[in-house]
Amino acid sequence: MHKFDINYCNNCGNEIRQEIPEGDQKLRDVCTQCGAIHYQNPKIITGCLVEHNDKILLCKRSIEPQSGKWTLPAGFMENSETTMQGAARETMEEANASITNINLYAVYDIPHISQVYMMYRAQLKSEEFSPGIESLEVALFERKNIPWELLAFSVIKEILIKYYEDLDKGSFSLHTGIITAEMKQHLSKRPDGF
Amino acid sequence: MHKFDINYCNNCGNEIRQEIPEGDQKLRDVCTQCGAIHYQNPKIITGCLVEHNDKILLCKRSIEPQSGKWTLPAGFMENSETTMQGAARETMEEANASITNINLYAVYDIPHISQVYMMYRAQLKSEEFSPGIESLEVALFERKNIPWELLAFSVIKEILIKYYEDLDKGSFSLHTGIITAEMKQHLSKRPDGF
Numbered sequence: 001m002h003k004f005d006i007n008y009c010n011n012c013g014n015e016i017r018q019e020i021p022e023g024d025q026k027l028r029d030v031c032t033q034c035g036a037i038h039y040q041n042p043k044i045i046t047g048c049l050v051e052h053n054d055k056i057l058l059c060k061r062s063i064e065p066q067s068g069k070w071t072l073p074a075g076f077m078e079n080s081e082t083t084m085q086g087a088a089r090e091t092m093e094e095a096n097a098s099i100t101n102i103n104l105y106a107v108y109d110i111p112h113i114s115q116v117y118m119m120y121r122a123q124l125k126s127e128e129f130s131p132g133i134e135s136l137e138v139a140l141f142e143r144k145n146i147p148w149e150l151l152a153f154s155v156i157k158e159i160l161i162k163y164y165e166d167l168d169k170g171s172f173s174l175h176t177g178i179i180t181a182e183m184k185q186h187l188s189k190r191p192d193g194f
Numbered sequence: 195m196h197k198f199d200i201n202y203c204n205n206c207g208n209e210i211r212q213e214i215p216e217g218d219q220k221l222r223d224v225c226t227q228c229g230a231i232h233y234q235n236p237k238i239i240t241g242c243l244v245e246h247n248d249k250i251l252l253c254k255r256s257i258e259p260q261s262g263k264w265t266l267p268a269g270f271m272e273n274s275e276t277t278m279q280g281a282a283r284e285t286m287e288e289a290n291a292s293i294t295n296i297n298l299y300a301v302y303d304i305p306h307i308s309q310v311y312m313m314y315r316a317q318l319k320s321e322e323f324s325p326g327i328e329s330l331e332v333a334l335f336e337r338k339n340i341p342w343e344l345l346a347f348s349v350i351k352e353i354l355i356k357y358y359e360d361l362d363k364g365s366f367s368l369h370t371g372i373i374t375a376e377m378k379q380h381l382s383k384r385p386d387g388f
Contacts, residue, residue: 006204010232013202013209023327025287026272038204042271043235044310077236078220082303082372083310093219104301104370107312109276116238116277118301118310133217174368176298178276 011036042114046086047074049106049163050099052124055140056163059094061152062136069152072159073097074119075134087120095138097129105172106159110179117155117179121163121172143167148190154183161191205230236308240280241268243300243357244293246318249334250357253288255346256330263346266353267291268313269328281314289332291323299366300353304373311349311373315357315366337361342384348377355385 006016006029014033021028021037029038049072050057058070073094077086084102091097105121131138141147143164151157158177166172200210200223208227215222215231223232243266244251252264267288271280278296285291299315325332335341337358345351356369 008202008204008207010200010202010204010210013207015207016204039270040273041237042273042275044238076233077310079234079236079308080305081236082305083301084303085305104368107277107298107301109278111274111276111279114273116271116312174298 006038006040009034009036010038040114042116044077044083044086044116044118045074046077046083046090046118046120047072048087048091048099048102048120048122049159050091050095050097050122050124052127052140055142056146056160057091057095057097057124057129058139058141058147059131059135060137060139061134062131063134066152068136068150070147070150071152071156072119074117074156077118083118084120087118087122091122092132094132094135095129096132097138098125099123100125103172104174106162106175106177108155108158108175108177108179110155112181117159119159146194148194149188151187154187155179157187157191158183161194164194200232200234203228203230204232234308236310238271238277238280239268239309239311240271240277240284240313241266241311242281242285242293242296242314242316243353244285244289244291244316244318246321246334249336250340250354251285251289251291251318251323252333252335252341253325253329254331254333255328256325257328260346262330262344264341264344265346265350266313268311268350271312277312278314281312281316285316286326288326288329289323290326291332292319293317294319297366298368300356300369300371302349302352302369302371302373304349306375311353313353340388342388343382345381348381349373351381351385352377355388358388 009031012034075090099122102122106119108117203225206228267285269284293316296316300313302311
């Protein structure tokens with residue numbers, strides 16, 4: 001959805017060629033006419049693990065990828081917002097849910113798709129939520145009912161595991177980690193001990 | 195350097211117009227011909243606060259913006275790397291310095307320029323470093339010699355203040371914050387108590 005070929009220059013419309021600009025170490029998309037360099041950089045996904053009493057809020061995706069699978073509300077961070085504002089905005093867009101007490105909880109790198117997840121832990125302001133346009137269903141889940149085998153993304157599964165481990169310990173701390181392509185094969189399995 | 199006008203489609207070279215795509219809430223650059231949507235998203239700057247004995251490593255910038263001012267080694271995160279790999283790469287590129295014991299230390303939003311800083315705290319592997327192509331000079335600074343009035347960026351100044359506060363407390367924790375455009379006016383001032 002965010003990816004397509006870079007064949008032409010955004011600036012002047014002329015053709016692109018791959019070359020290593022002066023002082024650079026990497027091949028870049030450079031315009032043959034105006035010289036504009038079209039850098040491509042990782043994108044931030046920001047979202048929320050929303051608590052309410054002893055439950056957490058999950059959204060069933062209505063869009064690809066992973067339509068029909070469950071996830072935490074999250075999406076691409078937009079220009080001119082903070083990561084926290086983006087997390088709250090995505091929670092409103094996908095779950096029509098207002099949140100409070102928002103703290104950074106997890107930073108996960110996914111280098112094979114050039115994404116960085118920045119997930120906040122937050123509390124629901126009131127028991128009001130409903131599916132946004134990118135969700136088929138939104139619901140609060142008790143721990144015993146988490147649909148482990150039907151989660152959309154490995155990173156979300158990892159963060160939920162860390163969350164319940166922290167809950168058992170009674171203390172929450174920032175988690176960081178790396179998600180690899182190979183982890184996807186475990187996505188349909190319930191994690192050990194859960 | 196990373197910014198220019200989006201006038202033409204990267205994919206097919208035809209003209210762009212601004213419109214709100216179906217299911218979206220924001221004006222985007224959309225191709226009038228192939229329909230490709232050219233999203234623009236915040237970029238991650240990743241880098242390191244490198245310690246060695248009681249000193250920290252600063253680089254004097256050889257490039258704009260803020261050429262001639264001092265900063266921590268940091269730069270745009272690249273596709274296919276982790277934030278930590280990016281931080282180590284930038285430290286090598288700008289200071290020819292190898293680092294170890296790398297931990298996430300600060301996450302700062304700069305919404306007015308759509309950047310997110312992810313800074314790691316690390317230790318120098320050995321007392322070997324030298325200016326990379328984007329640095330005029332690289333040096334280890336004792337606390338009393340930090341060039342507070344000659345720092346390149348507000349975010350770096352904020353992170354250094356947090357660092358010395360943590361050092362006084364004897365414990366380091368992750369810092370998060372927001373840098374506003376107005377903070378730039380304090381850049382040439384030594385912070386209170388330093």
